[in-house]
Every structure is written in C-alpha cells, then in structure tokens.
Amino acid sequence: MPLTPLDIHNKEFSKSFRGYDEDEVNEFLDQVIKDYEIIIRDKKELEERIKDLEERLSRYNNIEETLNKSIVVAQEAAEEVKSSAQKEAKLIIREAEKNADRIVNEALSKARKIALEIEDLKKQSKVFRNRFRMLIEAQLEMVDSKDWDQLMEFDIDATELKSLEEDEEVQFSTQK
Secondary structure (H helix, E strand, O other): OOOHHHHHHHOOOOOOOOOOOHHHHHHHOOOOOOOHHHHHHHHHHHHHHHHHHHHHHHHHHHHHHHHHHHHHHHHHHHHHHHHHHHHHHHHHHHHHHHHHHHHHHHHHHHHHHHHHHHHHHHHHHHHHHHHHHHHHHHHHHHHHHHHHHHHHOOOOOHHHHHHHHHHHHHHHHHOO
C-alpha cells in the first residue's frame, strides 16, 4: 500500500546515540510531506482530467460511430435514390421510344394513305379531264356539224305555223 502524507507525518524513528539531528529530519520530512501532497493532488487532478478526457473521448467515439452509421445510411439512401432514378429514367426512355415508334408509325400510315389518295385523285383528275375533253370535242363537233347550217336555211313564216297549229287542234278535237 502506498504511503500517504499522514503516514510520513506520523512516522517515528527510533533514537540512537549518534543519530541524525531530529529538527533537520523533521524539516526534511515536512518538506517531503508537502511535496508528496502536491504530487498526490496533481495525480488526483490528472486522474480526474484523464477521466474527463476519457468520458469526452467516449462521447466523441459515440458521435463518430453515429456519424459513420449516418454516413453509411446516407450513402445507401443515395445509392437507392440513384438506382431508383436510373430505373425511372429507363422507364421514361422506354415509354418515350414506344410513343415515338407509335407516332412515326401513325405518321407513315397517314403518309401512305395520303399518297394513295393523291394517286386516286390524279387518276380521277385524268379521267375527268379526258371526259371533259371528249364532251367539249363532241360539243364542238355538234357546233361544226352541217345540221346547224341546215337549221339556218329553214325559212318558215310565222303565219304558216299558226295555221298549222290550228289545223292540228281541230283534228285532235274531232278524234276524241
């Protein structure tokens, strides 16, 4: 068991005939006691300081551990968010590609339909043009025919027509 200042103070030495000077020994012992008390007090303070620092270190270790766990959780959450965002982006791209394909197919279908309609209209236009040409040519032939000239040569007197009409009416009424 270590010595305490009280142990040093209470220590009694036996006296011998030619021994040390008692006052000198007592002064030295008083000095040792003071120094020993200072060392013990310093030791206590240092132990308390060590205890305080160990507690703080423990708290800092806990904080560090918590922070490390938080960082790991944050990294995992970030990876999960990143993964989720990539999946969602892929889905959006796939959906956009489907829509683009559908739009392109619809546009091609409409373009084909319009091209067919244009071809049909061209054919109809040619048929109409040919028929219209034939009609105009037929009309021109009629205008150029000799029948018109013969009609112009008829010279009928209006009084003759009237008497012819009256004769026909009389004949018609007698037949009834």
